[in-house]
Amino acid sequence: MSKKYIVIIIVVAALAACVVGGNAWYNNKYDSVDAGGIPVTPITVADREVPPFSAAFTMPVFGSNQARYMAILDFLRLALDDMVEKELYGVPGEGGWVTAPGAAGQGIPAEGEIPAEGEIPAGGEDLGLLGEAPFLLEFELPDTMYWTAALVRVDGNGVETPVFLEGELTAETLSGISDNVLIKKAGDFVFTAEGRLDKSGPEAPSGIVNYRAQFSVKNPDPLFTAGRTELQQGDILSLKLENIPEGDVPELESELGPAIFTTLSAEASSDDGQAGQPGGMNLPAEGFESWYAAVPISNSRAAGEYPVTVRAGDLLYEITVTVDKYEFSFHNMIIDTSVPSVASAVTGEAIAEFREKMIPLFSVFSEERYWDGLFIWPIEMGPKDFISTEFGETRITNGDRSTQRSHLGVDIAASTGTPVYATGTGRVLLAQFLLNTGYTVVINHGGGLISIYYHMDSVEDVEGTLIERGELIGRVGSTGYSTGPHLHFEMRIGDQPINPSMLLEPSAGIYSAKENG
16 A cells, blocks of 8 residues: 555544544533533522422533534644633524433432423422411522512312512512512412523523422411400400401400400501500401400499300300409599689589580490500600599599599699690590580590590690591690699590509500410
């Protein structure tokens, strides 16, 4: 064989070796997919990690003939020049991309265990029972992708109803989201999330990963909570019913005094920190209602034991309340009845006016409860201000025993012009001058609970309006049947007076039916 043919054979063999070696190198370096680098992290739903159930990612590889030739030449160049390895990537749309499942150990099941893209398996991660009402679903999506999330409720007939997600989660949203959803209705729920990784460069992967979490929420059990059942004269018994089916309005039977169950008014303010304080209530689940009742223990209620019965639909609750005697003080009030304003305050006209305008207000029982949280003193007590007459004090006038009566409020001695504030949120029933009580304000707080303010120097124009706790209603004075500048501050439920001083203490009976019992 001549040298010419030997050279040709060597060249052909060298080229064949290059082709074979280039193809082998190409197949090894570019035609295989390493899905282990896919940045996938399990999401968190209700404090549980939920792994993805499917994924579809594109990885850059050679696919066109041109790319294959480039790979052979690149192999030859690297073989001849011993240069540093350089990866070349194909172009999308030219066969240079493949779809590959994630690799085991990266949060995605191995190939063969992943359903087709978009297909949701029947099972999924079952989170089980989420909790009592109000149900709060918390979830967290990692900061590696863009997300589209959805929550649906599936009823017994298989009908799916979308549940609103806070924020912008029904649209594509940037990653790193921690949020929650308030679920107000029982049922079976499915939470789905799709994470999308956009291509950030020629060497970066891209694709989607799908997640699914299932859980169920049951209807809440009815909850009856009674406050303290050993109370003093002048205190309040508080009762709370939660998770009562709509339409089952509770009724109360008791010898203690008039009372009705009320619901928390949507008008009641809770954005000032009052919500969650003693006496506060959670809004109920959809289809259920929560109720509250304040039962008065008047200063004249005889000590002893009193049964209390509550009915709501088929539900029946019974408790026994013990009333303890309170030792009220005695006071002989000296007043100059010759003063014109005092004399006019006890005329037949003054008494008739009081009976006409005030007495009917004691029968106002609103079915809404406007107040929420602690009541406050109507006066910011200064160093010279003091309680001049306590609640329930036995009082006579100018030593005359025939005038004996109980003082039904608290007298706060303060300078004329001192601001007077609403003790709690409520609707103003009356704000005007009366001959007997002077400038007077009456506020309905709901369920028959009213606050009364007498003898003021002036009142604000607030009659008929809903005012907030701490809002200015008038200023201290000495109008009507009064011996000097002071505020008569009274609290009632119907015709039963209660002790304002007890009401303003966090330990008062009205607040003792606390959250969750």
